[in-house]
Amino acid sequence: MTILLVVLGLFAGMVGALSGTGGGIIITPMLALYFGVPIEQAIGTSLIAVITTSAASSSVHLQRHTTDIRLGMTLELATALGAATTAYLVGYINRTALQVLFATFLLYGAVMILRRGGKTEDEQDEFVPQLSGTGFTIPDYEPKNMPLGLGASLVAGGLSGLLGIGGGPIKVPVMYIFMGIPLIVATATSNFMIGVTAAASAAVYYRRGDVVVGIAAPMAVGVFVGSLLGARLAMRVHSKYVAILLVGIMLYLSLHMFVHIAGKYL
């Protein structure tokens, strides 16, 4: 089983890095459906993989100097608080309710990727900064609407603690549209925040015994290598095919989860 988990992590890490989604979204349902892990433990365990992906990818963004550490740290006050709170509440939530929530979110995520025409978050070709003599030319900006940003971060963090996902689809548009942050900075900063957000909830899951070490370790080993490979391959593989593959997997897993839940009541 250990080797199977490494391979699954490798695959999830690679797809995650190629599509810019993190990969945690497919790890949780796979653990729940095919490895007999209770949903709350599947979420807690996949959070370790989420932290791994975030650490690897945000160190790349940092070295490109596209991350706004001050903005990220400020919004992390809200994401960490939201994540720790909902992670705590998961201990009291009915297991079936959590499964339904997860399957619904999985379906929603797949539809969102489809609606963007197979484009995932990290793909903003038109916003790739130009290299000048001194570095990247990012337009000057001043974060606006901080209360709204903090509110959205609280919700994104809450979702992260509840379902073990990153919350990028909420943070990136709020930073870009309402706070006046350039898209490339918003994406990098959202990515930067995921590690701390996931750690805030993972600590709670861990204390409750919901991080299965024997699964988390081989999975994270695979994810680490997979995301490095994926980052290398990203130049050569057409990301549209990866997005189609990801949507297919997400739809299948969501459907399977719904069938699984229904099966218990019919």
Added chain:
Amino acid sequence: MSQIREPGFDRAVALVLRIGSFAAFLVMLTGVLAAVVVDGHTATRIELAGVLIMLITPVARVLVAMILFLREKDWKYGAISAGVLLILVLGSLFGVGEH
């Protein structure tokens, strides 16, 4: 004015993430290999050590950023970082819950 463009600061924070995740990877890999070969209690403990290093890496990143802000006498962001650190520590101390 934008708030970014402090290359040294970015590099230091990136370094924490790189060292932390790579160390966690190496320790977890050792544990996983041990689990495949001997499948015992020791293997699980090595795996646990790796998982905990991974879990602590983002916390270390906040701590290092806080120290860097304080050294720059940027009290506002030093305090914000301390707040994030406090939430992380409180969460791991009290966030137990039950099933």
